[in-house]
Amino acid sequence: MLPYYLGCPSWSAPSWRGVVYPQAAPAGEFLAHYASVFNAVEGNTTFYAQPSADTVARWATAMPAGFRFCAKLPRTVSHSADLREQLAASDDFRRLLSPLGARVAPFWLQLPASFTPQRLAELRAFIDHWGDGNLAVEVRHPAFFVRAEEERALNRLLLERGIERICLDSRGLFSCTSQATAVLDAQSKKPRLPPRPTAFSQAPQLRFVGHPELAANDPFMAPWLDKVAAWIEEGRMPYVFLHTSDNQLAPQLARRFHQQLSERLPGLPALAQPVSEPEVEQLGLL
Known part of the structure; x- marks a missing residue:
């Protein structure tokens, strides 16, 4: 057991044969082999498309209990015009991944560069609806990186609610x-x-x-x-x-x-x- 989580952006690169998977491993076994080396992975695939319930069930079989899958909320949620209009969609996404249990930790909300400090009220409402600390947020607007009041306001919001940046x-x-x-x-x-x-x-x-x-x-x-x-x-x-x-x-x-x-x-x-x-x-x- 490592005292930290270590991983890569995905688990499914055929070029990793001989490095992460055995040379002859079929693609269907990649996740199980990956999880025997690393104990976490970025859930980039869920940003672009939501998996089927059958796919989630297969992941649940292959992921050990101590494994962590940082599932990105779909871009239809994170890149919407108003996060407050996506609360039901975020609930649906959490229910879809519920068979993974504690292995989905934390969910990632990757916000676009167009998400400005003027939209922090949306993020506050989203976090309050989310209801627990099992969420991490990535921001990309330059105003959040100049050590001014906009960045301090973001950091206060996340710190007060135990949400990781x-x-x-x-x-x-x-x-x-x-x-x-x-x-x-x-x-x-x-x-x-x-x-x-x-x-x-x-x-x-x-x-x-x-x-x-x-x-x-x-x-x-x-x-x-x-x-x-x-x-x-x-x-x-x-x-x-x-x-x-x-x-x-x-x-x-x-x-x-x-x-x-x-x-x-x-x-x-x-x-x-x-x-x-x-x-x-x-x-x-x-």
Whole structure:
């Protein structure tokens, strides 16, 4: 059992065979193998489309009890004109994922850059309707990152209600000068905002979007490694998710983060290695 949650943006990349899954693993087994290595995952798929009840039932079978699925609320909710008009839809989404029980923790409300400080009343009403602290919020409007009254008002709202503000750090990605298509595409989509290392609850949330060259991330990860180690020592249970531009190397970056965290917290359990297929004995001719 790790004293923190560690994962990637998804569990279903075929290129992770040999890194997270056995080489011959069928796609239907990816989640079970992923959950044997990492104990959390970002629920990005639910942002774009809601799963069927049958799909949720399959996830419930594959996810261990201690696993955490940070399900993003659908963009039809988070990117609506008024959050107060989406309260029933958010209730429906929670009911859909209810078979996962405590494994959905926390739900993520990822707000667009168009969500301005003038809309905080909507967020307040949404949080009050939500009714518990099993929610984390990501904001992207620049006004929430200038240490002025707009940001302080957001932080007060979240802190008073025990709602975590998701920490997004994309400095590693934007430090990359490669003209590779995957890098340029990621840089065009990810927000370029200063990191905000907040801990408004017992479960701080970090999303780290890294450079495609793993070692180039070390200077950007170092302060987070110190922060995560301190959170753990304070008795908190942080969540850490590692991305790369196309996420092909996300598992390797997650392992690198964990290895360097182990240097700060001696005795931290090692991550499991993917299960390998048994070797087939080659019989010679007699």
